[in-house]
Amino acid sequence: MTALPIHPDQRTPSDTSVPVSESFVSIQGEGKLTGVPSWFLRLAGCNLRCRWCDTPYASWEPESVSRPVDELCEEMRATGLRHAVLTGGEPMIFPQLLPLTERLHRMGVHITIETAGTVTRPGVRCHLMSLSPKLANSTPVGDPRDPSGKWAERHEHRRLNFASLNELIAGSPDRQIKFVVTGPDDLPEIESVLARVDGWKPDDIILMPEGVTVPDPDEVAWVVEACRTRGWRYGDRLHIRLFGDTKGT
Ligand code: SF4
Secondary structure (H helix, E strand, O other): OOOOOOOHHHHOOOOOEEEEEEEEEEEOOOOOOOOOEEEEEEEOOOOOOOOOOOOHHHOOOOOOEEEEHHHHHHHHHHHOOOEEEEEOOOHHHOOOHHHHHHHHHHOOOEEEEEEOOOOOOOOOOOOEEEEOOOOHHHOOOOOOOOOOOHHHHHHHHHOOOHHHHHHHHHOOOEEEEEEEEOOOOHHHHHHHHHOOOOOOOHHHEEEEEOOOOOOOOOOOHHHHHHHHHHOOEEOOOHHHHHHOOOOOO
């Protein structure tokens, strides 16, 4: 693991708490570690509002219980697993991520952080930075949950932060960059995003068809072709195939 500088926030008291939407054991359904049994911690709260967000209970309408970092680490230890996935919402908006990842690191746990990559958290411990930069298809224009349009404006302003993406990639020993795609029109934007991001290899790039059902092969043939010609990965959602779109999986 890359030893990043210790941040002063890592000296927060042991009773530091975080807003937890859910924690559970399942298999990783997405990305390079697909199939690996993992402990998932979903923090509630996000600085974005994706139109197609599949965890609105951690973004549009956050539901959470405040839980101490110590208690969460003990829960992880009791699973006997080696892999932890810190997700959201947007986990990087919480400074408590520093003591949490520091303790998991000391326990010898492999840490994946799932983030949109718009916020940095210097000193955070992470083995696999799982970045999901948001394309224009995510902006909630005309969404009834945003009648004033303020979130659409905020989301559009925040969704791509290249300084942050590059800092997060540079600070982690491994990375994957997932794009949720809705049609071939997304490809030029993906190419333009990648042109401004450093430190990736073609097989770090994952195209994931939008949706919370198993896709029709004909509808995603263009995704397969786009990956085949560029050396990128097709991003399946194994948890959807196995468990459907349900919480706790
Ligand atoms: S960044 Fe993730 S959690 Fe936040 S709104 Fe988008 S999909 Fe939902």
